[in-house]
Amino acid sequence: MDDLKAKYLGQIAEAADEAAIEAIRLAAVGKKGEVALKMRELGKMTPEERQTAGPALNALKDEINSALAAKKAALADAALDERLRSEWLDVTLPARNRRQGTLHPISQAREELTAIFAEMGFSVAEGPRIDTDWYNFDALNIPGHHPARAEMDTFYMHRAEGDNRPPHVLRTHTSPVQIRSMEKMGAPLRVICPGGVYRADYDQTHTPMFHQVEGLALDRDISMANLKWTLEEFVKAFFEVDDVELRFRASHFPFTEPSAEVDIRCSWEGGQLKIGEGDDWLEILGSGMVHPKVIAAGGIDPDVYQGFAFGIGIDRLAMLKYGIPDLRAFFDSDLRWLRHYGFTALDMPNLHGGLSR
Numbered sequence: 001m002d003d004l005k006a007k008y009l010g011q012i013a014e015a016a017d018e019a020a021i022e023a024i025r026l027a028a029v030g031k032k033g034e035v036a037l038k039m040r041e042l043g044k045m046t047p048e049e050r051q052t053a054g055p056a057l058n059a060l061k062d063e064i065n066s067a068l069a070a071k072k073a074a075l076a077d078a079a080l081d082e083r084l085r086s087e088w089l090d091v092t093l094p095a096r097n098r099r100q101g102t103l104h105p106i107s108q109a110r111e112e113l114t115a116i117f118a119e120m121g122f123s124v125a126e127g128p129r130i131d132t133d134w135y136n137f138d139a140l141n142i143p144g145h146h147p148a149r150a151e152m153d154t155f156y157m158h159r160a161e162g163d164n165r166p167p168h169v170l171r172t173h174t175s176p177v178q179i180r181s182m183e184k185m186g187a188p189l190r191v192i193c194p195g196g197v198y199r200a201d202y203d204q205t206h207t208p209m210f211h212q213v214e215g216l217a218l219d220r221d222i223s224m225a226n227l228k229w230t231l232e233e234f235v236k237a238f239f240e241v242d243d244v245e246l247r248f249r250a251s252h253f254p255f256t257e258p259s260a261e262v263d264i265r266c267s268w269e270g271g272q273l274k275i276g277e278g279d280d281w282l283e284i285l286g287s288g289m290v291h292p293k294v295i296a297a298g299g300i301d302p303d304v305y306q307g308f309a310f311g312i313g314i315d316r317l318a319m320l321k322y323g324i325p326d327l328r329a330f331f332d333s334d335l336r337w338l339r340h341y342g343f344t345a346l347d348m349p350n351l352h353g354g355l356s357r
């Protein structure tokens with residue numbers, strides 16, 4: 001029995017890995033291992049012999065088992081030490097430089113204007129970019145035969161033959177969100193609805209996808225004077241100036257009565273766009289008192305509630321604020337022009353300091 005003990009403890013000491021340990025375990029203390037065979041021999045012994053041999057065999061089995069377990073643990077420790085030696089990081093090395101991205105000027109303009117209107121008590125609403133022609137036109141008092149329907153250069157969604165869902169369009173303005181907001185929230189109401197809109201149009205100041213922010217304020221006694229004040233306050237805050245010259249031009253929209261388009265004074269001299277000076281005007285928004293039919297389409301009683309609405313071109317605002325003369329640059333994949341115009345996100349160019357260098 002001492003031979004067995006010496007043999008297996010020796011083998012265990014030499015074992016190089018877990019597989020070797022397992023082989024030794026099977027050979028020594030497994031069901032068909034050498035110790036088990038010896039145990040079977042106990043039956044042939046005299047009771048006296050058995051009394052010494054039995055406990056001795058059990059002790060041997062225990063000893064081999066604990067030697068196996070100890071060796072297994074030692075091997076695992078050694079493996080961990082080896083990993084710790086080979087896989088390490090020098091945390092004192094300087095970090096690699098990362099190029100930092102910037103917010104797109106349109107995103108930045110949208111965030112700024114949202115903050116300004118929020119301060120005036122407007123909450124933010126959203127609607128789908130693909131909408132039914134009812135929300136985009138009919139509910140806004142633009143019936144099927146109305147010329148505005150054609151004027152808006154609408155993109156219609158393709159319809160398969162036999163598809164009798166209502167016709168869908170890429171919304172041509174954010175005004176359908178007026179209706180959705182009235183339906184959802186009722187009156188009194190103060191919301192802005194920023195988002196992308198689509199028209200088949202492409203030149204220096206028009207792109208087929210652009211952004212608007214709709215504004216809608218409804219209450220029992222809201223007037224055109226409230227509209228004018230709100231827009232002036234907004235424009236001053238947005239452009240960070242005490243005075244901006246706005247021009248209210250009488251206009252026509254089917255969904256407002258009376259209606260006004262608002263332009264901002266600017267100059268394009270030398271290909272540079274400057275706001276607040278010069279002899280040019282850039283139209284930035286349409287507005288007016290919400291038509292009673294539109295209020296009714298939103299499920300609100302126009303005999304009780306009235307209010308104003310406006311739709312501002314966010315891209316136009318960003319062009320003016322950052323002095324960018326061509327709207328198409330916003331949607332160009334080459335963004336070096338951003339740096340060219342001195343635009344860095346979160347580091348606001350200030351108009352007095354001369355963004356329009």
Ligand code: PHE
Pocket residue numbers: 172173174175253256259285286287288309310311312
């Ligand atoms: N929806 C109009 C447009 O896209 C703008 C507008 C909005 C006008 C709200 C009046 C009131 O041109």
